[in-house]
Amino acid sequence: MTQTSNLPRRRFDVVIVGAGGSGMRASLQLARAGLNVAVLSKVFPTRSHTVAAQGGIGASLGNMSEDNWHYHFYDTVKGSDWLGDQDAIEFMCREAPKVVYELEHMGMPFDRNPDGTIYQRPFGGHTANYGEKPVQRACAAADRTGHAMLHTLYQQNVAARTTFFVEWMALDLIRDTDGDVVGVTALEMETGDVYILEAKATLLATGGAGRIYAASTNAFINTGDGLGMAARAGIPLQDMEFWQFHPTGVAGAGVLLTEGCRGEGAILLNSNGERFMERYAPTLKDLAPRDFVSRCMDQEIKEGRGCGPNKDYILLKLDHLGPETIHKRLPSVYEIGINFANVDITKEPIPVVPTIHYQMGGIPTNINGQVVVPDGNGGQKVVNGLYAVGECSCVSVHGANRLGTNSLLDLLVFGRAAGNHIVANLDRAREHKPLPKDAADRTLARLARLESCRDGEYAQAVANDIRQTMQQHAGVFRTQASMDEGVRKINALRERVANIGLKDHSKVFNTARIEALEVENLIEAAQATMTSAAARKECRGAHTVKDYERPADDPECPLGRNDKEWMKHTLWWSETNSLTYKPVNLKPLTVESIPPKVRTF
Numbered sequence: 001m002t003q004t005s006n007l008p009r010r011r012f013d014v015v016i017v018g019a020g021g022s023g024m025r026a027s028l029q030l031a032r033a034g035l036n037v038a039v040l041s042k043v044f045p046t047r048s049h050t051v052a053a054q055g056g057i058g059a060s061l062g063n064m065s066e067d068n069w070h071y072h073f074y075d076t077v078k079g080s081d082w083l084g085d086q087d088a089i090e091f092m093c094r095e096a097p098k099v100v101y102e103l104e105h106m107g108m109p110f111d112r113n114p115d116g117t118i119y120q121r122p123f124g125g126h127t128a129n130y131g132e133k134p135v136q137r138a139c140a141a142a143d144r145t146g147h148a149m150l151h152t153l154y155q156q157n158v159a160a161r162t163t164f165f166v167e168w169m170a171l172d173l174i175r176d177t178d179g180d181v182v183g184v185t186a187l188e189m190e191t192g193d194v195y196i197l198e199a200k201a202t203l204l205a206t207g208g209a210g211r212i213y214a215a216s217t218n219a220f221i222n223t224g225d226g227l228g229m230a231a232r233a234g235i236p237l238q239d240m241e242f243w244q245f246h247p248t249g250v251a252g253a254g255v256l257l258t259e260g261c262r263g264e265g266a267i268l269l270n271s272n273g274e275r276f277m278e279r280y281a282p283t284l285k286d287l288a289p290r291d292f293v294s295r296c297m298d299q300e301i302k303e304g305r306g307c308g309p310n311k312d313y314i315l316l317k318l319d320h321l322g323p324e325t326i327h328k329r330l331p332s333v334y335e336i337g338i339n340f341a342n343v344d345i346t347k348e349p350i351p352v353v354p355t356i357h358y359q360m361g362g363i364p365t366n367i368n369g370q371v372v373v374p375d376g377n378g379g380q381k382v383v384n385g386l387y388a389v390g391e392c393s394c395v396s397v398h399g400a401n402r403l404g405t406n407s408l409l410d411l412l413v414f415g416r417a418a419g420n421h422i423v424a425n426l427d428r429a430r431e432h433k434p435l436p437k438d439a440a441d442r443t444l445a446r447l448a449r450l451e452s453c454r455d456g457e458y459a460q461a462v463a464n465d466i467r468q469t470m471q472q473h474a475g476v477f478r479t480q481a482s483m484d485e486g487v488r489k490i491n492a493l494r495e496r497v498a499n500i501g502l503k504d505h506s507k508v509f510n511t512a513r514i515e516a517l518e519v520e521n522l523i524e525a526a527q528a529t530m531t532s533a534a535a536r537k538e539c540r541g542a543h544t545v546k547d548y549e550r551p552a553d554d555p556e557c558p559l560g561r562n563d564k565e566w567m568k569h570t571l572w573w574s575e576t577n578s579l580t581y582k583p584v585n586l587k588p589l590t591v592e593s594i595p596p597k598v599r600t601f
């Protein structure tokens with residue numbers, strides 16, 4: 001067996017795992033400051049999932065309707081169902097215009113208004129004057145905002161001489177005896193060789209784990225690798241019970257149709273041809289937040305008003321916008337309609353269903369992107385040398401439910417903030433800390449087990465069963481009994497993951513080995529989700545449990561959101577598959593706190 005001491009090593013000031021929007025925003029800050037930074041990615045940087053983002057970036061520029069960051073702050077706190085930390089939310093909403101203008105100055109091709117300012121469209125849950133009416137806040141480049149943003153960031157990084165390791169898969173964090181993170185182990189896919197990458201600071205930016213579900217808008221590479229790496233290294237995962245279903249995934253295909261469709265004026269219809277959202281959300285209608293709209297759609301389907309022969313989908317109607325608006329503002333949505341549903345959206349409505357889209361939880365951090373863990377005295381302490389940003393992190397600005405456009409914003413704001421914090425605090429003259437003797441032992445043991453297990457299960461079979469289990473037991477509506485059963489099933493699946501074997505032992509581009517390693521990350525994210533969900537005995541944001549729903553005719557009933565007992569963040573620990581909790585920060589940085597109230601739209 002290979003020993004740690006035999007592995008090839010490389011040294012950098014900073015290693016970033018992930019070349020999506022968050023990783024590349026951070027690396028840009030570092031490379032521009034002259035630090036030696038390496039960015040690893042499983043795929044070519046511009047193929048990261050950020051490229052698929054369609055609708056826009058939230059920022060209160062006020063180009064098209066009156067707006068300011070206080071409104072954005074209020075909407076985000078309310079959207080989070082009061083689980084978001086108000087200091088982080090204030091920081092994000094205040095920084096938003098700055099990071100958007102920076103992108104503009106880097107050359108990002110935003111759509112324009114006739115006066116030359118950035119075009120902004122309405123989006124779910126974004127309002128003016130504290131909930132009074134929809135506001136135009138989503139800064140957009142047609143329906144290809146993520147594409148434009150990721151390419152802009154990549155080009156700027158190339159100019160700043162960031163080093164990219166393309167088609168490299170990070171496998172494990174390396175922690176020394178002080179608990180400090182001193183780098184990662186990584187697999188070069190082309191050769192199958194394992195390396196040690198040493199760093200004074202390591203930043204995880206690996207994106208979401210949306211592939212723990214069967215029906216997902218996420219890219220196939222979104223297997224939650226950063227979550228797995230953190231969990232295996234003894235770092236807890238926060239608020240993993242909260243998963244966002246996007247209301248408009250193409251029925252049967254899962255591909256996303258941006259909320260920008262409804263921002264531009266599209267509406268949802270049931271089988272009676274009724275615009276049912278008017279009944280549930282009289283003010284915001286189809287532009288209520290995603291958790292809310294997804295539940296209403298599910299309700300319509302359950303009550304027999306779904307469309308189609310099996311009454312199992314809802315229709316999204318766009319034809320009244322006219323072909324000109326559709327081709328100008330929603331060109332990709334038009335193509336998706338033709339390619340994935342055989343529907344010309346300029347002529348007829350398209351079948352949609354709520355589809356898994358985004359994880360609100362992740363690796364706990366502070367507003368500098370530093371990873372934080374409980375200090376044993378009721379407070380939090382920083383893990384030296386480790387940062388996390390983007391969808392894999394939980395700062396937490398999205399709380400129990402993210403507003404659309406706030407993720408691209410989160411990548412920019414916290415990617416930049418983490419970069420700045422590293423630049424300000426990294427001692428360039430200091431030597432790298434010595435590597436512990438067992439630096440790569442965990443990684444090498446994982447690989448050795450896969451090689452030696454010759455009659456084990458196929459990774460694909462186990463991954464499919466994880467996805468089906470999550471789909472069935474942690475959906476839009478949950479029940480206590482079903483979640484408890486989900487916990488048992490996922491626990492059993494973890495044993496099957498430990499029995500995955502490889503039939504193909506070749507080294508060069510062995511995708512079977514990569515998939516098997518990814519499943520070891522999927523199971524961490526899935527178990528974190530199921531265990532955290534089954535424990536939370538209330539309804540909040542995207543976590544809706546039938547057993548705890550407040551009856552519609554009894555607003556005084558104690559069921560529903562239970563702020564007294566459950567206004568707290570979940571922390572899931574892999575080694576023991578158990579939970580601890582930490583308080584929500586209700587104190588913003590400079591303004592008054594927004595006290596909890598009932599969420600109506």
Ligand SMILES: Cc1cc2nc3c(=O)[nH]c(=O)nc-3n(C[C@H](O)[C@H](O)[C@H](O)COP(=O)(O)OP(=O)(O)OC[C@H]3O[C@@H](n4cnc5c(N)ncnc54)[C@H](O)[C@@H]3O)c2cc1C
Pocket residue numbers: 017018019020021022023040041042043045048049050051052053054055056057058145146168169170171205206207208217218219221222225226256258357358389390391392404405406407408409411
């Ligand atoms: C279809 C779709 C549309 C969306 N539209 C919007 C929108 O309009 N507005 C909005 O605000 N949000 C939107 N979102 C959400 C948002 O796009 C994502 O949350 C965000 O882009 C995630 O960015 P990230 O930087 O965290 O990670 P990603 O962009 O997912 O990048 C992850 C990176 O990590 C790398 N990586 C992962 N594991 C490893 C490993 N083990 N080793 C090496 N590299 C690794 C990958 O190769 C990749 O480079 C959308 C999401 C989807 C799926």
